Amino acid sequence: MTYNMENYDQTYQDFKLEVPEYFNFARDIVDKWADEEDKLAMWWVGDEGSEIKKTFADFKVGSSKLANVLKDLGIKKGDRVFLLLPKVPQWWETMLALMRLGAIIMPGTSQLMPKDIKYRFEASDGVAIITDEENAPKVDEVADQIPQLKVKIVVGQREGWTNYQEAVDAASSDFTVENTKSDDPAILYFTSGTTGYPKMTVHTNASYGIGHIITGKFWLDLKPGDLHWNLSDTGWAKAAWSSIFGPWNMGAAVFVQHSVGKFGPKETLKLLEKYPITTLCGPPTAYRLFVLDDLKKYNFASLRHCVAAGEPLNPEVIEVWKKATGTTIRDGYGQTESVLMVATFPCLDVKFGSMGKPSPGFYVSVIDEDANEVEANQEGDIAVRIKPERPVGLFKEYYNDPERTQASIRGDWYLTGDRAYKDEDDYFWFVGRADDVIISSGYRIGPFEVESALVEHPAVAESAVVASPHEMRGEVVKAFIILAPGYQGSDDLVKDIQNYVKSNTAPYKYPREIEFVEELPKTISGKIRRVELRDQEKKNKLAKMAKGEAAADKE
């Protein structure tokens, strides 16, 4: 098999992204593909199995018409526009229309509530919204508290709103694209809010539009002719990574399923079998659910490449998936603030449990408190070198928040807020978010390693490991576990799981406390919110300690 990157070391050394002074993704990338006759850009599947296929030329025409509609409604370069649509073709069309205008796109997930919508408008000074019939009432609920909101467009019908399709159908497709500078702000993305309130990151035309060449070419390994499926919701940066900028930079088509509500693993696997999907990008949670199914009954004939990102990827899951499908899930690490920064690129040998090596175009390392790079196998902060040159694929700043922007810099480095160590071969091993690391009897314990050992036990479907306050040890490791189908929680099972972890990792890491739960707290994007479990645990334990009840556990 030939990959887009054959030799990692050589590519890492030679690769450099070229950034022209002016760049507009809609004009310079999409319209270029649109010149190729019938070139497929999207294969969309609706809830009832209906299908729409769209070419790059279709998107060029549709988004130019919408750009005219928006312009006539008074939207201009630099205006912040809230895009709140689920996985419908209009989401892609609107992204491109706003780029043509040079407006700043603020994507959000349809699962937001009226108060979240208000917060986002206030934080960004947004002047317009494009949404659907389901979400429009939420906007109307708070619209009188957003005085600057002047344009409301709905996909569907609603009184007081501009009808998207009618307006587009009546508009001209002749639109002169705003000649945006590469460094002009283009997208405001909110982070997932795993550790706190979502942060607003500013991306330029170049940081995502050009930066994601790295994501699409080297990690997703896409080529024209591929049909790529990203499971992520349109509201998160992962959609920018893997549903538009990554694949369309490479001329690949995106497969889209209009899934609303909860993620259905069985339905996803069936679609993966039915359609000629060549590459799949999903969060580790999705793969964790896939491997609970009997994968032998499926035939994924077209699938050649799978990746995961957003959370640590457990080695056990990679193994089971590989046995069933023949493809290795390649881990990728990055943030809303960045494009892909570290990955097990297809040309690299996989070290199970490692995130892989730095992306070409990024100098990523592990540093200490004094901004010095640490030795191999020493834990520290994952950081990106930003001086003398800032990588193209890194955000510009946090919006209207110079203090936060400053706090993310240490010396010549941007701090990711994550902890890891690098081995002798420069492979990165994720330890945890800086706040999630557990310190017990003087040992530092990363939750990921314990969770990975736990998930290897047949009774464990999913788990979250956090620190729980302890009188003698400061903190102990506590695991919240969702059991696999057919298992019942019992003291014997607790012992069995503990013994299993003791014999599979350094024994001091085993969870001294285990609680079986039906659900884990997650962000809307599906990431485990350990902070919530930790806070709840702290509250419960401190109350118990105050009553003298927690003192019993003094082994």
Ligand SMILES: Nc1ncnc2c1ncn2[C@@H]1O[C@H](COP(=O)(O)OP(=O)(O)OP(=O)(O)O)[C@@H](O)[C@H]1O
């Ligand atoms: N491959 C990966 N392995 C381990 N962790 C990952 C991986 N990819 C992403 N992450 C985690 O996700 C984070 C980036 O996620 P995102 O930008 O969506 O916001 P968040 O950090 O989840 O939310 P917030 O910053 O609001 O708390 C990374 O900093 C890292 O902690």
